[in-house]
Amino acid sequence: MSQTAAVPGRSFFGHPRGLATLFFTEMWERFSYYGMRALLILFMTAAVAGENPGMGLTDGNAAAVYGLYTFFVYLLSLPGGWVADQIWGPRKAVFVGGVIIALGHFSMALPFSETFFLGLILIVIGTGLLKPNVSTMVGELYPEGGARRDAGYSVYYMGINLGAFLGPLACGYFGEGINWHYGFSLAGFGMVLGLIQYRMGTRHLGDAGVFTPDETVAAKARKFYLISGGIVVAAAAFGFLVKTGVFDLTLTEIAEGLGSSILVLVGLFFAYLLFFSGHTGQERKQLVVIIWLFILAALFWSGFEQAGSSMNLFADRMTDRQFGSWEMPASFLQSVNSTFIIIFAPIFGSIWLALARINRHPSFLYKFGLGLLGLGAGFFVLAWGAANAEPGTVGITFLIVTYFLHTVGELCLSPVGMSSITKLAPKGRVGQMMGIWFVATALGNLIAGLVAGDIEAMGFDGLFQQVAMITAGAGGIALLVAWPLKKLTGGVE
Numbered sequence: 001m002s003q004t005a006a007v008p009g010r011s012f013f014g015h016p017r018g019l020a021t022l023f024f025t026e027m028w029e030r031f032s033y034y035g036m037r038a039l040l041i042l043f044m045t046a047a048v049a050g051e052n053p054g055m056g057l058t059d060g061n062a063a064a065v066y067g068l069y070t071f072f073v074y075l076l077s078l079p080g081g082w083v084a085d086q087i088w089g090p091r092k093a094v095f096v097g098g099v100i101i102a103l104g105h106f107s108m109a110l111p112f113s114e115t116f117f118l119g120l121i122l123i124v125i126g127t128g129l130l131k132p133n134v135s136t137m138v139g140e141l142y143p144e145g146g147a148r149r150d151a152g153y154s155v156y157y158m159g160i161n162l163g164a165f166l167g168p169l170a171c172g173y174f175g176e177g178i179n180w181h182y183g184f185s186l187a188g189f190g191m192v193l194g195l196i197q198y199r200m201g202t203r204h205l206g207d208a209g210v211f212t213p214d215e216t217v218a219a220k221a222r223k224f225y226l227i228s229g230g231i232v233v234a235a236a237a238f239g240f241l242v243k244t245g246v247f248d249l250t251l252t253e254i255a256e257g258l259g260s261s262i263l264v265l266v267g268l269f270f271a272y273l274l275f276f277s278g279h280t281g282q283e284r285k286q287l288v289v290i291i292w293l294f295i296l297a298a299l300f301w302s303g304f305e306q307a308g309s310s311m312n313l314f315a316d317r318m319t320d321r322q323f324g325s326w327e328m329p330a331s332f333l334q335s336v337n338s339t340f341i342i343i344f345a346p347i348f349g350s351i352w353l354a355l356a357r358i359n360r361h362p363s364f365l366y367k368f369g370l371g372l373l374g375l376g377a378g379f380f381v382l383a384w385g386a387a388n389a390e391p392g393t394v395g396i397t398f399l400i401v402t403y404f405l406h407t408v409g410e411l412c413l414s415p416v417g418m419s420s421i422t423k424l425a426p427k428g429r430v431g432q433m434m435g436i437w438f439v440a441t442a443l444g445n446l447i448a449g450l451v452a453g454d455i456e457a458m459g460f461d462g463l464f465q466q467v468a469m470i471t472a473g474a475g476g477i478a479l480l481v482a483w484p485l486k487k488l489t490g491g492v493e
Helices: 018-045 059-075 077-088 090-108 113-140 146-177 180-205 217-243 251-275 281-308 310-317 330-357 364-386 396-424 430-452 455-486
Strands: none
Touching: 018 059, 018 090, 018 113, 018 146, 018 180, 018 281, 018 310, 018 330, 059 077, 059 113, 059 251, 059 281, 059 430, 059 455, 077 090, 077 113, 077 217, 077 430, 090 113, 090 180, 113 146, 146 180, 146 330, 251 281, 251 430, 281 310, 281 330, 281 364, 281 396, 281 430, 281 455, 310 330, 310 364, 310 396, 310 430, 310 455, 330 396, 364 396, 364 455, 396 430, 430 455
16 A cells, blocks of 8 residues: 555545645746746847846847757656656656756856856756656556546646746746846755655655666666767767857757757658558558647647747837836746636636537547637737837737637647547557657747747747748648548547
């Protein structure tokens, strides 16, 4: 029997006490992640002179850094999950990941460009270790599965959004209002608080995350450390060659090359699965649907993740944030999406349940289309606000309405994404298809950074209008093809 079940009367909103440990671990990690992210592109584009000096990067270079950073945050969830499964176990992976994240934020707190980029690298590595494995342990608290596990994940999801709400407010107040590096420091202290309560609450986790090594662990660890060391050396050598001019590449060109390489690799992987892996006809049909969902998901996140880049710059430069004698920091608006998620996630859950009771529940294929339409509608509103506007004159309502529409789109698409992928995946390919979902998210984040870099050439109104047309158009196409594609799903809902 697990420790959670062995302690009568100790619960967290009717759930195992261990859920509180993981709830607050993830809450503080998201506090640190979104708190720092709210400052990231503002700091990089801020002038190097003044009361609160930044890095003075161009919009294009800053957006490329932002895209590369968020790309690797999601991509490293794949090796992070493997390390937990094969070498360390989830409990150790989460703690070590949290320590590395905290070190990354404190590294960014130092006023040097070298420590800034080192901090980004450390946060990427730490998040890759922590984030997928906290989620895994939540599921392990409910060995019986069923509706109670789903309810547990709903409570856990609220922790994610509570951290995403608080982080930009706290870090933005100190970082944007006083000194950027104070904000980065506060993000680090938030992660430290998460680690302290994680350590103190480990006794409530029962068997969740417990790892029993076998005789192959040592060999796997040596191989992993060797490969990781080789990658680090290769990346350092590449960076040195770029910096010294041997490779004449810009940050944008590096990001574009990386994105193209990922697309080619994903295409080759799906070609192998479709034509050479021996899957049945029905499994191949379901793989076609997964490919379609991959494309739609990458498009959705490429628009949605403008929140931390182009939309953050729009809030800073174009929005009227003056309330009497107080000007609200632009980073505060990064909390709007999480506020709407906290309010509307339960409402949407109730709507889907009500529709299911009368057999009107839409297929996930339709939900993906609706999600993209919501995203596109938000950008049309923002393009309207940006048209012919002078700096500092756009009403804050435009951004709030945009975030509301984006939240509606997120609630239509994101919750069903992983679930539909696991249901459609051929037998023995579930883990690989989950990896594909993370790659779609990572690719969308990379594209988001590259798209945001076009602000200088297109202006805010042109950029937002272009994103609106592409995402809304994709949503319309998704709705049109949902019915014929549904025939390929084999009855998966």
